[in-house]
Amino acid sequence: MTAPRLIRIGIMGAPSTGKTLLMRRIEMELRGLDIAVARTGRLGRRAALVPLPKMQHHTIDSTRWIIATGIADEVAATTSLGNDAPVRVVLADRACWDAISYFRAAQEWNGQIVPRAGGESLYRLAAAHDPYDLLFATVLDPDLPVRPKHDYDARYRTLVDHHTHALLREENLPCTPVTGDHASQQRAIEKALQLCRTEAPV
Template sequence: MVITHRSIRIGVMGTHSTGKTLLLRRIERELFARDITVARTGQLGRRAALVPLPKMMHHTADSTRWVIATGIADEVAAAARPVGDTSVQVVLADRACWDAIGYFRAAQEWSGRTTHRTEREALHQLAAANPPYDLLLTTVLDPHLPVRRKHDYDPRYRQLVDHHTHALLREENLPHLRVTSDETSRQHAIDRAVELCLTETPV
């Protein structure tokens, strides 16, 4: 079966434990209620650890390359996968491809390591090769909100990821919607996603 339509792609990025996955799950539920077929990608960090590859503060150029490439491949596969007699209309990417570069840059600053310019440029080129998202959501860190006890995160690294993520978006001039921890902001993001999908998905 050859899929010829173009799926709507919605990506989310931001530092860890800022509600990225929960946000996409809420969007997925809203779309499902409107009979829009959805595929969601994710768990890249967990899968990288199983390879095994370094993650979080220990990210390297190689692990970052793997995350970007695997995330892009997941999005392509999700869009191509038939759902019964229909096709996937919307792909929700949990960790848009640019997200890995924010984590990598934060790891470099956190550890004091440096990577050759050609390596950094190659990572940017790889992420830029992915077509732009129809909607890119970016969570904003609220350092005052508690993190679940099961997560032993380094608070400085978490803040560095937030800083580098938003700096990267400005540098690359990537259109995006900032999503704070406020419920009004999150509902606005969900409404924007639903409105986009209702308008743009093929009938």
């Protein structure tokens, strides 16, 4: 019997750049195709309940918690899908590398750049996780409005966007950039669906 194909799709990017909305849309489309799918998320909200520092106040410990919890969520999501479906999809709303971008942005925001060796364990933890079959990276458009309930620091959002794309280049992680443009979002959705359709039996 052929083992079920597991597809892992992750997303990373600055706050309020459409990450969760995009993953929700992909999830809905996959469910419409009867493809088994599970989506992880809400890591920032859960970190605040621990409580751990967030956003521009991130520390090595809070970043380690985000990475480890995100990985654990992905493993649990995989298990929840069972082994009956020939294709199973896990959507990681905040890929494990995302937390490092937020941490690096927090360091710069606070003027406390720590040499990479100081946070090397974070990179090792993220690198130890299985690579994503498809990785999206949102691109910040500072002209797009942010909902009033999200009191994000504008400079910090810009730093997260910068460190997201810098980290992807440094680690040589293949990714698909996604802007706030409707056409860009549609192309991202279609790319995810095409990957899953290719693996799904006819």
